[in-house]
Amino acid sequence: MQYSIKCSKDLSNNDIELILKSWEIEDWLDLDSSSFKMKFENSEFHFLKKDDRIVSLARINFDFKLEIQENLHSFAELVGLVSVEKTKGYGSFLLNKMVTNLKEREIDTIGFCKLELRPIYERNDIQILYGKGIFITEFDNNKWIDSDDDDILIINTSEENINILQSLNEQNKAILV
Numbered sequence: 821m822q823y824s825i826k827c828s829k830d831l832s833n834n835d836i837e838l839i840l841k842s843w844e845i846e847d848w849l850d851l852d853s854s855s856f857k858m859k860f861e862n863s864e865f866h867f868l869k870k871d872d873r874i875v876s877l878a879r880i881n882f883d884f885k886l887e888i889q890e891n892l893h894s895f896a897e898l899v900g901l902v903s904v905e906k907t908k909g910y911g912s913f914l915l916n917k918m919v920t921n922l923k924e925r926e927i928d929t930i931g932f933c934k935l936e937l938r939p940i941y942e943r944n945d946i947q948i949l950y951g952k953g954i955f956i957t958e959f960d961n962n963k964w965i966d967s968d969d970d971d972i973l974i975i976n977t978s979e980e981n982i983n984i985l986q987s988l989n990e991q992n993k994a995i996l997v
């Protein structure tokens with residue numbers, strides 16, 4: 821198995837095609853390579869390959885800021901984890917490689933997940949702030965929209981930031997900037 825990282829400008833057309841197909845986000849399916857690279861210019865892509873075929877992938881988004889109690893916090897965000905071939909252990913393998921890599925590079929990283937996907941993170945010993953994802957909110961189209969993710973995932977996060985995220989509640993929401 822090979823683990824590799826590419827910044828968006830180094831992605832091949834085939835990489836982009838596979839990423840878009842795997843993510844299954846309708847609005848993005850028609851993105852051409854240059855639009856994709858521009859849209860994700862502040863992201864890097866982590867791949868797991870087997871026999872030169874990508875079997876699992878994820879994105880680290882460096883364009884992610886939360887305002888909490890009037891303070892701005894920058895995190896890297898783990899997003900778009902998807903296995904091309906599911907339930908073969910590839911997602912777990914990639915996740916562990918990514919955690920090690922982000923720790924080595926001292927990149928403060930969080931992620932989010934819905935209730936039904938907790939098991940994959942629990943199984944891989946990722947600390948979960950249960951029920952805290954719903955306190956992330958965003959102002960979009962003239963209204964506040966709460967996140968539909970249930971939990972916050974502690975991928976590599978300082979104790980100080982874990983405590984700040986742990987303190988989120990209905991009266992103390994994090995605003996996605």
Ligand SMILES: CC(C)(COP(=O)(O)OP(=O)(O)OC[C@H]1O[C@@H](n2cnc3c(N)ncnc32)[C@H](O)[C@@H]1OP(=O)(O)O)[C@@H](O)C(=O)NCCC(=O)NCCS
Binds near residue numbers: 902932936
């Ligand atoms: C979530 C996902 C990336 C997991 O990848 P994977 O390669 O299938 O995962 P693994 O084979 O390493 O599975 C590890 C554990 O995760 C759990 N798991 C995997 N897929 C799951 C799913 N769809 N729902 C609930 N639990 C799941 C299982 O507990 C599994 O443990 P087991 O092998 O003891 O049954 C994959 O199912 C996927 O691509 N899903 C669609 C995209 C998605 O929802 N991404 C998550 C964003 S938070």
